[in-house]
Amino acid sequence: MENLYIEGSQDNYYVPTVDFSAETGVCTISGKSYLEDTNQFYLVLLEWLDKYFDEVNKPVQFNVMLSYYNTSSSRSILDIFDLLKIYEDDGGTVEVNWYCRDVDMEVVKEEVEDYVEESDLKINVISFTD
Amino acid sequence: MSKVLLYKFILLLTLLLIGNHFIFAQDKFNLSAQLLVDKKVVYDAEVIVYKGKTTIAQTKTNKIGKFDVELPFQEVFVIQFKKEGLPVLKVLISTKVKDLEADLTKTKVVVFTLLSKNISSEGADAKDVSAAFQINKNGLLVEDNREFSKIVNNSEKEQVKTDNQVEILKDEVSNAISELPDSIRIPFKSKYDFLNLKMDSMLLLSEKHAALVLQTANLKSEEIIAKAFYSLPEAINSQKITSSSTIKKIDKELKNLAVKEETFNSRNDIKAYKLKLDKIESKSNMSKKDSLEYLETIVMFKDEMVKSAKMQLEIDKLNAKTRKDSVELQVREAQIFLVEKDIQEAKDKIAIQQLEIRQKNTMLLFSIIALLFFILVSILVYNSFRHKKRTNAILEKQNWEIANKNKKIIDSIRYAQTIQQAILPIKSNIDKYFDWFVIFQPKDIVSGDFYWFNHFEETGKSVFAVVDCTGHGVPGAFMSMIGNRLLIEAVKEKGIIKPIDILEEIDERIRIALMQDETSNNDGMDMCLCTLEYIDNNKCKVGFAGAKRPMFYSDIQNKKMEHIKGTVRGIGGKKRIREKSKKMFEEHNIVINRGEMIYLTSDGFFDLQSPNRKKFGRLNFMSLLEEQIHKPMQEQREAIMDALHLHKGSEFQIDDITILGIKV
Numbered sequence: 046m047e048n049l050y051i052e053g054s055q056d057n058y059y060v061p062t063v064d065f066s067a068e069t070g071v072c073t074i075s076g077k078s079y080l081e082d083t084n085q086f087y088l089v090l091l092e093w094l095d096k097y098f099d100e101v102n103k104p105v106q107f108n109v110m111l112s113y114y115n116t117s118s119s120r121s122i123l124d125i126f127d128l129l130k131i132y133e134d135d136g137g138t139v140e141v142n143w144y145c146r147d148v149d150m151e152v153v154k155e156e157v158e159d160y161v162e163e164s165d166l167k168i169n170v171i172s173f174t175d
Numbered sequence: 176m177s178k179v180l181l182y183k184f185i186l187l188l189t190l191l192l193i194g195n196h197f198i199f200a201q202d203k204f205n206l207s208a209q210l211l212v213d214k215k216v217v218y219d220a221e222v223i224v225y226k227g228k229t230t231i232a233q234t235k236t237n238k239i240g241k242f243d244v245e246l247p248f249q250e251v252f253v254i255q256f257k258k259e260g261l262p263v264l265k266v267l268i269s270t271k272v273k274d275l276e277a278d279l280t281k282t283k284v285v286v287f288t289l290l291s292k293n294i295s296s297e298g299a300d301a302k303d304v305s306a307a308f309q310i311n312k313n314g315l316l317v318e319d320n321r322e323f324s325k326i327v328n329n330s331e332k333e334q335v336k337t338d339n340q341v342e343i344l345k346d347e348v349s350n351a352i353s354e355l356p357d358s359i360r361i362p363f364k365s366k367y368d369f370l371n372l373k374m375d376s377m378l379l380l381s382e383k384h385a386a387l388v389l390q391t392a393n394l395k396s397e398e399i400i401a402k403a404f405y406s407l408p409e410a411i412n413s414q415k416i417t418s419s420s421t422i423k424k425i426d427k428e429l430k431n432l433a434v435k436e437e438t439f440n441s442r443n444d445i446k447a448y449k450l451k452l453d454k455i456e457s458k459s460n461m462s463k464k465d466s467l468e469y470l471e472t473i474v475m476f477k478d479e480m481v482k483s484a485k486m487q488l489e490i491d492k493l494n495a496k497t498r499k500d501s502v503e504l505q506v507r508e509a510q511i512f513l514v515e516k517d518i519q520e521a522k523d524k525i526a527i528q529q530l531e532i533r534q535k536n537t538m539l540l541f542s543i544i545a546l547l548f549f550i551l552v553s554i555l556v557y558n559s560f561r562h563k564k565r566t567n568a569i570l571e572k573q574n575w576e577i578a579n580k581n582k583k584i585i586d587s588i589r590y591a592q593t594i595q596q597a598i599l600p601i602k603s604n605i606d607k608y609f610d611w612f613v614i615f616q617p618k619d620i621v622s623g624d625f626y627w628f629n630h631f632e633e634t635g636k637s638v639f640a641v642v643d644c645t646g647h648g649v650p651g652a653f654m655s656m657i658g659n660r661l662l663i664e665a666v667k668e669k670g671i672i673k674p675i676d677i678l679e680e681i682d683e684r685i686r687i688a689l690m691q692d693e694t695s696n697n698d699g700m701d702m703c704l705c706t707l708e709y710i711d712n713n714k715c716k717v718g719f720a721g722a723k724r725p726m727f728y729s730d731i732q733n734k735k736m737e738h739i740k741g742t743v744r745g746i747g748g749k750k751r752i753r754e755k756s757k758k759m760f761e762e763h764n765i766v767i768n769r770g771e772m773i774y775l776t777s778d779g780f781f782d783l784q785s786p787n788r789k790k791f792g793r794l795n796f797m798s799l800l801e802e803q804i805h806k807p808m809q810e811q812r813e814a815i816m817d818a819l820h821l822h823k824g825s826e827f828q829i830d831d832i833t834i835l836g837i838k839v
Contacts, residue, residue, distance in 0.1 A: 079829065084697055091752075112788055113829060116623075116778070117645040120697050120748055127753035152781060152792045159723070159743040164753075 046100050049093045053077075060086070061111060065093055070103045075110035078118035087121035094128055104138035105129065112146070119156075126164035139166070147172040203245045204270045204310060208285045209236075210256055212264065216240035220258035225299035226250060241284065246270050248310075253301045256289075265295040267307040268316065275314060285316040307395075318399050335502045345371070425476065431510055432484035433491065439483050448476040467528050474521045477514060484511050588620045588649065595621050595652055598659045600628040608637060610838040612808040614815060616779075617831045623651020624777045624831040627662050631672070638666055638677075640704040641835050643724065643777035645697070645747075651831065657688060658700050674704050674720030675760040678746060682722075685747035692750055699747020703775045707839060710766065715839040717773065719763045722746045727774040727797065728767060729804040736797040736804070739763050771839055772804050779832035786824045811836055 046067040053062035059077035066072065072094070080086050097105070107129060114122065126141070133139040143160075145153035150172050157170050210217045222242050224232040231252075232244045246252055252268045266287055285308065293305035308316045352364050429436050439445060455461065455469045488507055495501045605611055605628050613626060627640040640662060644654030658681070665671045665680040681702070689696045703724035708716045719726045721741020728737050744758045767773075776796075783791045799818050803811040815834060 084695060088695075113782065113784065115645075115647070115830060116643060116701060116745075117697065120645065120699070120745065124697075124752055127751055131753050146788070148789045149792070151794050152790045155793065162743045163758075165755075 046097065049090070051089075057081075059113070061114075063090060065090070065097075067097060067101055069106075070097075070101070071106045071108070073108040073110060075108075076112070078111055078114040078122075080118065083115075083117035083121050087118075087124060091124060091128060094125065094132075098128075098132045098135075098137060102137070104140070105132070106140045106142065108142045108144060110144040112149075123160065123163055126160060126166050126168075130164055130166050133166070141166055141168045143168050143170050145170060145172050147174050203247055204314075204316075205243065206246050206268065206285070206316065207243050207283070208241070208287055208316075210240045210242070211286060211288045212256075212261060213291050214288070217256070217258055217261065220256050220261070223255045223257070225253040225255065228299045230299075248272065251301070253299055253304060255295070255297065255299075256287075257297070262291055262294040263297045264289045264291070264293065265301075265304040267301055267304040269307070269309045272310040272312065272314075275310075275312060283315055307399075332502060332506065335499060339499075425473075425480070428477075428514065429480060431507075432480065432514065433487055433507055434480060434483045435487065439480070442479075445476065445479060448472050448479075452476070463528075463532070467525065467532065470521060470525055470528075474518055474525060477518045477521075481511060481515055481518065484514070585620070591649070591652060592620045595625070595655065598656065599625060604628065604630075610808055612812040612836045614812060614819075614832060614834040616819075616828070616833070617647075618779075618828050619648040621649060621652035622831045622833075623647045623655055624779065624833040625655040625659060626775070626833055626835050627659065629662075629666050634672075635709060636672060637707045638672070638704065639707070639773075639775060639835065639837060640702055641724070641775035641777055641833050642700050642702045643779070643831070643833070644700040647831055650698075654698055654700060657685065658702075661685065661688075672706060673762070674706055674718045675762040677704055678702065678720050678722055678760045682746045689747065691748060695749055697749045699745050701741075701745055701778070703741055705773060705775065707773075707837075709769075709839075713769050714766050715769060715771075717765050717767055717839070719765070720760050722760065724776070724778070725793075726763075727772075727776070727800060728765070729772040729800070731768075731771055731804055734801055734804070736800045738793070738797065739765075767839060769839055772800075773837045773839060774800060775835045775837075777831060777833040779828075779830040780819065780834060782830055783819065783823055783832070784826055784829065785822050786826050791819075791822050808836065808838065 048067050049063060049065035049072075051060070051063035053076040054060045055077070058081050059079040061074050061076040061078045064073045064075075074090070094105075107125070109122070111118075111122075129139045129141065143153065143157050150170075154170060157168050160166075161168050210220060210222075217240050218236050218238050220236045220240075222232075222234045222236060222244070223230055224244050224246070234242050234244060236242045236256075244254075246268060248270045249272075250270050252270070254266050254268060256264045256266075266289070287306065287308075289305050295303045295305060306318055308318050311317050348367065352360055352367060355363060426436070429439065440449075451472050452469065455465055455472070458465060461469070484507075488504060488511065491500075491507075492504055495504055599615070608630055615622070615624070615626065617624065623644040623646050625642050625644075627638070627642065629638045630636070642655065642658045642662075644651050644658055646654055661681045661684045662677075664684070665677050669680070671677050671680055682699075685699055686692060689698060691697075701723040703721040703726050704719070705726055706718040708718075710716050717728070719739055721739070723743060723745050724741045726739045726741075728739075729735070730737055742758060742760045744760065781791055781793050781796060785791075799815065803814050806814070819832070
C-alpha cells in the first residue's frame with residue numbers, strides 16, 4: 046500500500062500538510078485547514094485510512110498538528126475520529142495525539158475535550174514550545 | 176698643339192651637348208596628360224607649350240583636368256598651366272630619346288602631380304619649373320632624370336678615353352721635345368709646359384663643373400623619387416604591366432649588369448620566378464591581386480639579380496687591372512645602384528599596395544560584420560518590440576477582462592451584502608427593548624455569521640441568537656440565509672420558544688433542506704441562543720441552549736464573568752460515520768439581575784491569531800469582558816474592537832467575527 050503525502054500550501058485557502066505512512070502507520074496532519082471544498086479533501090484521507098485498516102491492519106498513530114481549522118474542517122476531523130473509533134472497536138490499536146503550542150493550551154484543551162466527548166476516543170494533548 | 180686643344184674642346188663639347196646621336200623614330204609625341212594640383216583635378220586651366228621663347232601650342236584642360244598636345248621629338252619644352260585662384264605652374268618636358276622601343280600610337284596618360292607651393296614665373300623660362308619629365312624607351316613620359324645620369328656616365332667614359340689619348344699625345348710631345356736641339360727645346364719646353372699647365376687647369380675646372388652637374392642631377396633624381404613616393408597611389412594606378420616584354424627586359428638588364436646569364440637562369444628559384452611571371456602574364460584579365468603578385472615576383476627576381484650582379488662586381492673588381500676596367504666597373508656599380516633604387520621603389524609600392532589591400536579587406540570585413548550585426552540587432556529589436564506589443568496587448572486585454580470579471584463578482588457580492596444586511600435585525604427594533612451592541616465583522620464582504628432577534632409582544636419574551644455557519648464568504652452567506660429562514664419558521668411562525676426545541680427544530684430542518692441523509696453534504700451551523708423574560712422589575716429569566724457555542728454573562732457585583740458551555744453537537748451535517756445515539760441539546764435556565772450583561776459570540780474572536788500565531792482564547796476574552804461589564808455599550812464595543820486590532824496586528828482575519836452584547 047502506498048503512502049499518502051499532500052504538500053501544504055497557503056494562498057486564498059490553507060491546505061494542511063498530510064503525511065500518512067502505510068509502513069509505520071504514523072499519520073500526521075499539520076498546518077492550517079481552511080479549504081475551498083473541505084469534504085472533498087478529507088474524503089481522500091478517509092478513503093486512505095479505510096483502505097489501511099482493511100489491507101494493512103496494523104496499529105495507527107494519528108497526529109494532529111493543526112494551528113487553525115475552520116468549522117467545516119472540524120466536522121471532517123470528527124469523521125476521521127469516528128473512523129478511528131470504529132477501527133479501535135473492531136480490535137485495532139489506535140493512538141491519537143493532538144499537538145498544541147503551549148500558548149494555545151487553554152483553547153485547544155477545550156476543543157479536544159469536545160472531540161473526546163463526541164468521538165469517545167482517547168486523545169492525548171501534547172504541548173510544545175516553538 | 177692645336178690638335179690637343181681641339182681634343183680638349185671636343186671633350187668639352189661632349190660634356191655640354193648631349194644626345195646628338197639619337198635615333199628618330201617618329202616625328203611627334205602625343206602628350207596626353209592630366210593635371211593635378213595638390214592632388215586635386217584642375218579643370219579648365221590654360222595650357223601653353225613653349226619651345227624656347229616661342230609658343231607652339233595652346234589648349235585648355237577638360238572637366239577631368241586632361242589635355243592633349245603634340246610635341247616634336249628630340250626637343251625640350253616648357254608647359255605652363257594657368258588658372259584663376261592658382262599660381263602659375265610649369266613643367267619641363269624632354270622628348271629627347273634614343274632606342275625608342277614602344278609603339279607610340281598607344282600613348283598613356285601621364286599625370287602631372289604638382290604642388291601649388293612650387294610657384295613658377297609666367298613665361299617660357301625653364302629655370303623655375305616644378306617638375307621635369309623625360310620620355311623613356313617605352314615611350315612613356317616619366318618624372319625621372321635617370322637618362323640624364325646615364326648620359327653623364329657615358330660622358331665619364333668618353334672622358335677617360337680622351338684622358339688616355341691625351342696621355343699618349345703628351346708622351347709623344349715630350350718625346351718629340353726631347354729630340355729637339357737644346358736651343359729650341361728649352362724655350363719650347365717652357366712654353367709647352369706653360370700651355371700644358373693651362374690645359375690641366377682648364378681640364379680640372381671642367382671636371383669640377385661636370386661633378387657639380389652630376390651632383391645636381393643626383394639631388395634632382397632623389398627629389399623626383401621622393402615626389403614619386405608621395406604621389407604613389409596615382410603612380411600605382413597608372414602603372415600597368417607591359418606583359419611579355421618583362422622577361423625580355425630583365426634579360427637585357429642582366430646583360431647590362433654583367434650577370435652571368437646562364438648560371439643565373441639555370442638557378443631553380445629563378446626558373447620558378449620566371450614560370451610564375453609567365454603564368455600571370457598568360458592571364459587575360461589580371462586582378463589587382465594578380466598584378467601585385469606579379470610586381471612582388473619581379474622584385475624578388477630583381478633582388479636576386481642585384482645580388483648576383485653585386486657578387487659579379489666584387490669578383491670583377493678584384494680582377495680589374497686597367498683604369499678602363501675600373502671605370503667600367505664604376506658604371507656598372509652605378510647601374511646596380513639604379514636598379515636597386517628601382518627595386519626599393521617597387522618594394523615601397525608593393526608595401527603601400529599591400530597595406531591598401533589589407534586596409535580595404537579589413538574595411539570590407541568590418542563593414543560586412545557591422546552590417547550583419549546591424550541587421551541582426553534590427554531584427555531582434557523589431558521582433559522583441561512586436562512580441563512585447565502583442566504580449567502587452569494580450570496582457571492588457573486579460574487584465575481588463577480580469578478586472579472586469581473581478582468588478583462584476585465584487586459588485587455582485589456587494590449587492591449580496593446588502594441583502595444579508597437586510598435580513599439582520601433592524602437596530603431600532605432591538606433598541607426598543609434593550610441597551611445592546613454588536614460587533615459584526617465578516618472576513619469577506621458577506622459573512623457566514625449572523626445574529627438574530629425576535630420579540631413576542633404578547634408574552635414579552637425575547638430571543639437572541641448568534642449563528643456561525645460552516646463556510647465563509649458566499650457559501651457561508653448562503654448557509655446564513657437558510658439559518659435565518661429556519662429561525663423565522665421555527666420561532667416566529669411555529670412559535671417555538673424553548674431553546675433546545677428551537678435547536679432541534681433547526682437541526683432537523685437543515686438535514687431535510689440539504690438532504691443530508693442522502694448526500695454527503697456536511698454543512699450546518701454552530702449556534703448559541705437565549706430567551707429573555709423579565710420576572711419582575713429587577714429579575715430576568717434567561718434560557719440558554721448552545722450548539723458548540725457558549726453563553727457569557729456577567730456578575731457585576733463580583734466583577735466576574737460566567738460562561739455556560741454549549742452542547743458538543745453541531746446543527747446540521749451528514750449522517751455520522753459511527754452510529755451514535757444522538758446527543759440531546761442541554762438547556763440552562765438562570766435568573767440574573769437587571770443591568771447584567773449577556774454575550775453571545777461566534778468562534779471567530781477566540782480563534783483569531785496574533786502575528787506569532789497565538790489564539791486570543793476564551794479565558795482572555797472573559798478577562799477582557801470583566802473590565803468592561805460596567806461600561807456603557809459603545810465603550811464596551813470600542814474596547815473589544817481595540818483589543819481585537821491589538822491582538823491581530825498585521826495578521827489577516829481568518830474567520831468571521833460576531834460578538835453580541837445585551838444589557839438585561
